[in-house]
Amino acid sequence: MDPRYSVQDVVCCALCKTAVAPIYCNVCHTHLCSDCVGNHFSMDPRLLDAPCLITDIPTTGYDYLYNVSCLSDEEIWTSGHNEIIKLYNLKGKLLTSLRTKSAQMPQDITMTRSGTLVYADYLNRSINLVSGTEIQTLITLRGWKPFGLWSTSSGDLLVIQNRDDEKQTKLVRYSGNTQKQSFQRDEQGNMLFSSDSTYTVHLSENRNLDICVADNGAGAVVVISAAGKLRFRYIGTPSTTREPFRPDGIITDSRANILTSDPGNHSIHIIDQDGHFLRYIHNCGLQNPYGLCVDSRDNLFVAERKTGRVKKIQYYK
Structure with a gap:
């Protein structure tokens, strides 16, 4: 017991x-x-009973580290509580850094399939592409501000947006700078996502094309189909957590499992594509895990908010 x-x-x-x-x-x-x-x-016997820490990567210059995105199996982009986005190798060597176009903190970062870095600028209301040292503004929003950002397998961009009055949140799919879809309510007319801008919202596309959203304000992972139909909400396992479940980072892997960070409980939840809990990653010395990404071998990279470190973790056998 x-x-x-x-x-x-x-x-x-x-x-x-x-x-x-x-x-x-x-x-x-x-x-x-x-x-x-x-x-x-x-359930998925390939998962390790005790995930193991492979590499502990230090970053510098951030008061708080928020996001991590894999450029390759050997290089990661990071962003935190300032205007600088940095590229590191797995030994912690800084390879390059760039300042956002507005000199404002990036809200989120993602990688396209071709290896292009994309970032969301909340205060500047823009989505920006980075090519070498050049930054191109792809989308500028009106009346809305971008929160979470994801580049899909088809090359579309998914953008979680918060309305200026902070009363509504929606998820929009873009092809280039053209809006293709917008999702805001479920079939009963209820809002899919919380609207408080003091909380974070991140997202990831799964292999079955579901869109998985870590809605920190709602205390839930919200999963909708590619057509926008609500599939399920995962609200954690309250009987096994000390603090309320407030998911932050989210990523899916090659086996369609969903991983989401739980900073208050210093853990990662692993659930399957239908919302069934599989297990926690709560070892490896995790401290306030936030942003997540996986490499081509399903190794997990975890950005720790307060320590400024990125931990590479093996969780499959």
Whole structure:
């Protein structure tokens, strides 16, 4: 039994969310009911029981480190609480740095399939492409500001946007600078995403083309189909966390699993493409994990907000 609970507490199963959970998995620190325990231990046996730290990469010059994006298996772009975006190798050597066009902090960064860096400038309302030392403004928003940013497998850009009055948030798909789709409400007319700009919103496209959004303000991972239909909301596993679940970074891997950072609990949640919890990464000395990316071998890179370090972690066998 989890030592943080007494016999008077009613703890629900982390998988089905309804049944009383008398079983506790000491590997994943997960509560399970008898019906779900078999499913839990059969879930993706390729996942390591204890993920291992491969490399610990220091960055410099950031009061807080927010984002990381893989240029290749050997190089990563980073951004934090200033206007400088930096490229490092895995030994922590600074290869290049650039200042945003507006000299404002980038809200998010992403890589296109061709290796072009793209960043969102919240205060300048713009989406910008970086080519060498040149920065080109691709999209300038009116009445909205960009939050999260993702370059899709088809070459489109997905942009989470917050309205100036902070009362609405929407997700927009662009081909170049042309808007193709806009998603804001579910089939019942409810808002898909929270609208408080004091919280972060990041996103990633999965292999099945679902769009996975880490909505920090809502305390949920919101997953919609490519057509904008709400598939599920993952709200964490409250029975196994000390602080409220507030996801920040999010990434998907080659096996369509979804990984999201949980800074308040110093952990990463791994769920499958249908929203079923698989396990945590809560070792490797993680401290306030924020931005996430994966390389071509499904190694995970984790940007730690306060330490300014990027940790490369192996989580598959």
